[in-house]
Amino acid sequence: MNTTPAPIIGGAIARAAAALGAGELREETLLRHIAPLFSRVLKRSEIYLANHSLGRPLDMLESDVREALDAWYTDMDGAWDVWMREMATFRNNVACLIGLGRADAVVPKTSAGQGLRAVLNAIPAERPRVISTRAEFDSIDFILKTYSKRGRAHVDWIAPRERAGSAPLMETDDILHAISAGSPDVVVISHIFYATGQRIDRLEEIIAASHAKNAIVVLDAFHSAGVIPVDFERIGADFALGGSYKYTRGGAGAAWLAIHPRHLENPRLRTLDTGWFAKRDTFGFERPEEPLLATGGDAWLEATPAPLPLFQARSGLQLVLAIGVERLRRFSLEQLAFLESELISAGLGVRRGGPTPEQSGAFLLVPHDDAHRASAALKAAGLNVDARLGHLRFCPDIVTTSDDIRRAASITARALMNR
Ligand SMILES: Cc1ncc(COP(=O)(O)O)c(C=O)c1O
Numbered sequence: 134m135n136t137t138p139a140p141i142i143g144g145a146i147a148r149a150a151a152a153l154g155a156g157e158l159r160e161e162t163l164l165r166h167i168a169p170l171f172s173r174v175l176k177r178s179e180i181y182l183a184n185h186s187l188g189r190p191l192d193m194l195e196s197d198v199r200e201a202l203d204a205w206y207t208d209m210d211g212a213w214d215v216w217m218r219e220m221a222t223f224r225n226n227v228a229c230l231i232g233l234g235r236a237d238a239v240v241p242k243t244s245a246g247q248g249l250r251a252v253l254n255a256i257p258a259e260r261p262r263v264i265s266t267r268a269e270f271d272s273i274d275f276i277l278k279t280y281s282k283r284g285r286a287h288v289d290w291i292a293p294r295e296r297a298g299s300a301p302l303m304e305t306d307d308i309l310h311a312i313s314a315g316s317p318d319v320v321v322i323s324h325i326f327y328a329t330g331q332r333i334d335r336l337e338e339i340i341a342a343s344h345a346k347n348a349i350v351v352l353d354a355f356h357s358a359g360v361i362p363v364d365f366e367r368i369g370a371d372f373a374l375g376g377s378y379k380y381t382r383g384g385a386g387a388a389w390l391a392i393h394p395r396h397l398e399n400p401r402l403r404t405l406d407t408g409w410f411a412k413r414d415t416f417g418f419e420r421p422e423e424p425l426l427a428t429g430g431d432a433w434l435e436a437t438p439a440p441l442p443l444f445q446a447r448s449g450l451q452l453v454l455a456i457g458v459e460r461l462r463r464f465s466l467e468q469l470a471f472l473e474s475e476l477i478s479a480g481l482g483v484r485r486g487g488p489t490p491e492q493s494g495a496f497l498l499v500p501h502d503d504a505h506r507a508s509a510a511l512k513a514a515g516l517n518v519d520a521r522l523g524h525l526r527f528c529p530d531i532v533t534t535s536d537d538i539r540r541a542a543s544i545t546a547r548a549l550m551n552r
Contacts, residue, residue, distance in 0.1 A: 140226060141226060142455045145193065150455035153167070167531055170192060180516045180544070182541055184533075185495055186528075190449065201441050224237065229454055230381070230453065240389060240392065248374040253285075255403060256402075273374075300484050312339070320351070322351070324373075330496050332494055354373045385442070387443055412427060469485075500523060501525055507548070514544045514548045525545075
């Protein structure tokens with residue numbers, strides 16, 4: 134499989150997106166044409182602003198998954214053709230989402246962490262030197278700490294800087310300094326940090342500095358893919374990790390590892406995380422002593438894949454591609470500006486992860502000393518947000534209305550400030 138990807142989008146989603154017209158997204162047209170695709174989840178009475186954590190599913194997700202099951206009930210082993218076709222579609226659409234010119238360079242994984250381990254287990258060094266940050270998501274943090282503890286990696290951690298009146302900030306200069314002062318094999322860094330929403334600044338400089346040291350860069354794009362154009366191939370990171378359960382509304386289990394095409398035939402980067410789907414001829418059932426790998430990205434596949442999550446991921450990914458990430462981002466920035474002004478008018482402190490809206494992701498922060506208790510109180514009052522490291526996180530999505538935002542601000546003020 135080695136085709137130039139173009140989005141594969143089903144009829145109902147293509148029609149709904151076309152009905153929006155070509156211009157900027159507007160609440161009124163989104164409610165008319167897109168909200169009906171979410172009728173089940175929109176029946177819930179609470180205001181849902183935890184889209185940065187678990188995205189809202191389209192109604193058709195259920196029938197997509199049923200399609201995978203129907204194929205099994207009716208065709209038994211014939212279902213594999215249907216399942217493998219969906220895998221090809223998933224790889225194609227993720228490639229489109231992140232600006233990658235080869236669909237086979239996307240390797241389905243069940244989690245981002247699985248993707249990270251596949252990369253770590255491909256580094257030729259016995260104990261690779263890793264540079265990463267204290268601001269990575271728990272899964273990445275825990276895996277790196279486990280590799281370090283077991284003597285399978287040496288990790289240098291860079292901490293964000295505490296700043297009065299703002300969320301802790303990762304400084305690109307600190308990262309560049311660590312790279313130039315060390316001799317890393319791998320640099321693992323988020324595109325947008327999970328707890329604060331800060332978008333890493335001068336990413337291309339970090340990548341160039343890493344390459345100057347012959348280090349590979351693993352970009353965690355979980356909070357950027359579907360939110361901002363990732364442009365993975367152009368920016369030149371070596372690997373990217375992501376998954377479907379937030380901004381592409383595909384639920385858990387459909388994650389991915391993306392490989393820069395320059396590494397697809399790189400014999401020095403061959404992962405130990407392998408299995409018979411990575412064989413040159415999976416269904417030839419030959420067993421030569423030399424494990425012969427498939428070509429291109431298929432060499433990074435593993436054992437028998439899990440097809441159902443790929444069906445589950447289908448509709449959300451298609452919706453994002455059909456509407457377009459740039460337009461979604463502009464709409465999200467407008468919504469966040471409105472939410473910010475409503476929260477401020479209600480007397481609340483608000484923070485963005487980065488110094489400007491453009492240097493921040495898809496959610497806003499409200500600082501709170503006991504953020505977990507505060508998020509439980511808000512949930513009880515009908516507003517679903519979540520809490521990380523001393524902040525509440527608020528993330529509207531395309532079916533969040535201005536009225537939801539106004540009400541969210543007043544619920545927050547009432548619950549947290551007794552107003
Ligand atoms: C930045 C980031 N990376 C990765 C993940 C998920 O990691 P995994 O799929 O390994 O559980 C998340 C989930 O919140 C995240 O925010």
